[in-house]
Amino acid sequence: MKKALLYSICALFALPFAYLALLSLATQWFYPALLPDSLTFLHWTGLHAGFFSALAYSCLFALTIGMFSTLAGFLSAQYIAGHPWRRWALVLAYLPYAFSPVIYAHCIKFFFLVSNLAGQVTGVMLAQFILCYPFAFLLFFRHFDADLRAMEDLSATLGASRTATFFRVLLPVSKDALRLCFAQTFLISWFDYGLSSVIGLGQVRTLTVLTYQYIGEANTYLAAVTACMICFPPLLLLWLNQRFVFRSETLQSETA
Amino acid sequence: MSATAQKNTQYRRPQGHAALVFFLLLGVMPLAAGLVYAVLYSLGLIGYLNTGFTLQYWYIALTSKALWASLTLSLGLAVLVSTVSFFLALRCVIALRPHLKQRGVRFSLHLPLALPPLVAAFVSFQWLGGTGILARGAHALGLIQTTDSFPVLVNDPYYIGVFVTLLLLNFPFILLLVLDQYDRAGITEYIHLAATLGGNSAQIRRKVILAILIHRVLPTLVLYTVFLFGAFEVPLLLGQQSPAMISVLISQKFSKFNLADVPVAYTCAVLYAGVILVLIACFWRWHFRQSPNTEPA
Numbered sequence: 001m002k003k004a005l006l007y008s009i010c011a012l013f014a015l016p017f018a019y020l021a022l023l024s025l026a027t028q029w030f031y032p033a034l035l036p037d038s039l040t041f042l043h044w045t046g047l048h049a050g051f052f053s054a055l056a057y058s059c060l061f062a063l064t065i066g067m068f069s070t071l072a073g074f075l076s077a078q079y080i081a082g083h084p085w086r087r088w089a090l091v092l093a094y095l096p097y098a099f100s101p102v103i104y105a106h107c108i109k110f111f112f113l114v115s116n117l118a119g120q121v122t123g124v125m126l127a128q129f130i131l132c133y134p135f136a137f138l139l140f141f142r143h144f145d146a147d148l149r150a151m152e153d154l155s156a157t158l159g160a161s162r163t164a165t166f167f168r169v170l171l172p173v174s175k176d177a178l179r180l181c182f183a184q185t186f187l188i189s190w191f192d193y194g195l196s197s198v199i200g201l202g203q204v205r206t207l208t209v210l211t212y213q214y215i216g217e218a219n220t221y222l223a224a225v226t227a228c229m230i231c232f233p234p235l236l237l238l239w240l241n242q243r244f245v246f247r248s249e250t251l252q253s254e255t256a
Numbered sequence: 257m258s259a260t261a262q263k264n265t266q267y268r269r270p271q272g273h274a275a276l277v278f279f280l281l282l283g284v285m286p287l288a289a290g291l292v293y294a295v296l297y298s299l300g301l302i303g304y305l306n307t308g309f310t311l312q313y314w315y316i317a318l319t320s321k322a323l324w325a326s327l328t329l330s331l332g333l334a335v336l337v338s339t340v341s342f343f344l345a346l347r348c349v350i351a352l353r354p355h356l357k358q359r360g361v362r363f364s365l366h367l368p369l370a371l372p373p374l375v376a377a378f379v380s381f382q383w384l385g386g387t388g389i390l391a392r393g394a395h396a397l398g399l400i401q402t403t404d405s406f407p408v409l410v411n412d413p414y415y416i417g418v419f420v421t422l423l424l425l426n427f428p429f430i431l432l433l434v435l436d437q438y439d440r441a442g443i444t445e446y447i448h449l450a451a452t453l454g455g456n457s458a459q460i461r462r463k464v465i466l467a468i469l470i471h472r473v474l475p476t477l478v479l480y481t482v483f484l485f486g487a488f489e490v491p492l493l494l495g496q497q498s499p500a501m502i503s504v505l506i507s508q509k510f511s512k513f514n515l516a517d518v519p520v521a522y523t524c525a526v527l528y529a530g531v532i533l534v535l536i537a538c539f540w541r542w543h544f545r546q547s548p549n550t551e552p553a
Contacts, residue, residue, distance in 0.1 A: 006355050009348070010364035013428060016371060016379040019389070023382070031387035031403065032395040072282070079275035089276060092284045094536055098479065099287065100486025100503045103525050106510045107290030134283040191372035194488050194503075208374050215378055215493065227375040234370035242363050 017231060023224035043221045051222075054210040055229060057121070058190060061206065062233075065128045066186035070178060072129075073136025073185075078170070080137075081144035090141055093134040101131055102194030112199055119201035127199040128192060132185040139184065143177045183237050190233060291529055298523035304515055317523040325499035327531065333415060333501070334484035337422045338430075338477050345431040346469065349438055350461065356435055368428045373421075377493035380421040384409035384494075410494055417494040418501070422484060430473075430480070437472045438465075478539045482532060502528055 023029065024043055026036030080089050096104065105127065109118060117123030151173065155165040171178075193208040200209065207230050214223035297303045298317075300310035317323055348356070355361060368376075383389045391406040400406050410417040443465055450460045491501035500508065506528065509521035 002352055002355065006352055006361060010361055012424070013364050013367040016376065017367070019379060019382070020375070032392045034389075034392050034396055072278075076275045076279045076283075079272040080279060083272040083276055085276060089279060091536075091540060092280075094540075095532070096283065096287045098482045098486075098532055098536055099529070100488055102488045102503050103486065103506050103528055104287065104290065106506065106521070107294050107525055108286050110293055111286075111289060130282055130286045137279060137283060187369075191374075193372075193374050208372065211374060211378070215381075220382065223378060227378060230372055230375055231370050235367075238363070238366050238370055242359075242366065 017235070020224050020227050020231065024221060024228050026221060043225050047225065050205065051210065051226065054205045054207050054226070057124075057204060058207040058230075060121075061125055061128055061192075061196075062186045062190040064125060065132050065189040066182045068129060069132035069136040069185040070181045072133050073138075073140050073181060074174065074178065076133075076137050077140030077144050081141055082149055086141075090138070093138050093141070096131060096134045097138060100194070101192065102198060104131065105195045105198035109198055118199055119203040121204055124196050124200045124204045124206075127195045128189045131192075131195060132188050135188065136181050136185055139181045140174075140177060143174060148173065183241070186237075187234055190230070291526065294522040294525045294529075297519055298526055300519065303519060305519070313519040313523045316520050317527065320520075322498060322500075322505065323524055323527070326502045326505040327527070329415070329499050330485050330487075330502040331531075333419060333422070334481045334487075337419060337426055337484055338481045340423060341427045341430040341480075342434070342470075342473065342477060344427055345434040346466065348431055349434050350465065353435070353438065356431075365428045365432055368425055371425065373425060373487070373489040374493070376421055376425050377490045380417055380490075381410055381493055384417050384420070386410075411496055413496060415491075415495060418487075418491050421490050421494060422487060425490075426480060426484070430477070433473060433476055434469060437469055441468050441472060443468055475539060475543055478535070478542075482535050482539075485531070485535075486528070 022036065022039075025039040025041065027038045027040045027042070029036040080086055083089065108127070108130075112118040112123050112127065117126060148170075151169060152165055155169045156162075160168070191208065192206070193212060196204065196206045197209050197212070200206070202209070205213070207226050211223055211226040211230065214220075214226060293302070298313050300306050300308060300313065356365070371379075381388070385391070386403040386406055386408070388410075390409075391400065391403060394400045394406060409420075446464050446468065447460055450464045455463070486503050487501060488503040488507070491504050492507075495501055495504060497508075499505075502524070506521055506524045509517045509524060
């Protein structure tokens with residue numbers, strides 16, 4: 001009974017992905033058919049240039065934002081974690097993180113309009129960065145605890161230069177946190193719809209914006225194709241993470 | 257301390273200030289500037305239709321039934337989803353804890369991480385709609401003859417579709433959180449101790465497991481509630497036009513062609529920000545009372 005419940009829960013979480021894949025391959029799937037009439041790759045092979053530009057924008061934004069937010073968050077947290085105003089910085093970092101991205105976007109849209117950044121690739125990128133950066137800061141703030149700062153001090157006491165401490169102590173110790181932060185900020189940017197649609201003014205179409213457009217047009221098959229594309233990188237990241245985390249956990253427990 | 261060590265540890269101060277300025281400029285300033293702009297717009301001091309200081313937009317917003325209905329709906333739904341997620345997760349952890357640690361099961365629990373809210377809403381729309389998969393299943397089983405006989409679960413007045421989707425999106429996170437905290441708190445030992453002291457299973461569940469876990473999980477649960485309060489994509493696709501959840505309502509007001517609605521939209525945004533600030537302030541106050549020397553995760 002317990003196992004049946006457990007497998008039902010697991011199946012429930014896996015079902016949306018299977019459904020999206022099936023819908024993207026369906027030729028016709030009308031009510032009341034439980035399964036599609038036949039399967040085809042036509043929706044995948046007949047994709048137009050708009051899809052590829054949306055894919056390129058999403059990749060560009062997610063990779064750039066993931067990289068820069070992680071870097072900025074890491075460096076800021078490293079120095080602010082020891083600052084006397086650290087607690088205030090932490091309180092303030094929670095605000096943009098807790099704010100609804102779409103309302104945030106509407107509030108700052110004016111500044112993007114007057115600086116000619118609205119409807120531009122750089123504008124959407126900047127908007128996503130100012131959303132992801134406080135999140136990266138929050139992730140690293142906890143990471144730079146008293147132990148890590150003491151380690152940094154120890155390295156300095158032993159005569160290591162700033163550069164040596166950074167590259168030979170901080171970076172190796174923070175490898176997992178950096179990987180986690182990159183993955184999280186990558187996903188925030190990759191999944192973003194509210195900021196991209198408001199600041200992009202419909203001119204910068206990411207995969208999420210395109211998916212919403214297809215849903216609005218009742219083009220369910222193409223919406224399923226773009227939805228599959230949105231889900232693919234996170235699924236890959238998840239699989240890689242599970243594979244390596246599980247392996248390292250197993251190794252640790254075996255060593256212990 | 258040697259001269260080199262002193263030099264190396266002292267470099268933090270100016271760079272700490274620079275980092276703080278950078279953080280304030282790019283992390284906090286945009287939101288602060290946006291909110292100041294929204295306040296000024298809501299008071300009629302700037303904007304296309306500004307005629308000088310006025311409180312009329314605040315009056316319109318504060319006397320608007322739609323806004324209060326929207327705030328109540330958003331807060332109620334957010335609290336309900338968080339609470340139901342927590343108690344479901346607790347139940348699952350108590351009943352299925354050894355199985356939840358299996359590799360395949362853990363992977364499945366992480367799967368909703370890969371599902372953005374927009375796609376989740378799309379899938380729910382396809383499943384719960386009048387011609388959706390559930391309706392087809394009901395038709396195949398002979399439970400319904402036409403699509404009209406199937407209950408309305410999408411864009412419905414009770415927000416069932418939104419509730420189910422948000423619950424399915426959030427439940428796995430809460431489950432993983434509860435599972436993690438269960439292990440970290442060493443609850444198994446407490447259970448043995450309580451059983452040795454004569455506590456029955458209901459007492460152990462209520463006075464040991466629930467009491468410890470709720471204390472440890474509450475800060476994260478409050479933050480989740482704040483995120484759910486501002487949920488946008490799911491209610492946009494599955495909710496109603498009126499009453500709409502707060503993010504959808506504000507977005508609707510901004511997107512309308514009626515320019516007179518824009519100052520009211522900014523007023524609503526300021527009110528939303530006020531609610532968020534109060535919730536975050538309560539969260540911090542509570543946290544620092546509980547553990548004054550630590551920062552929350």
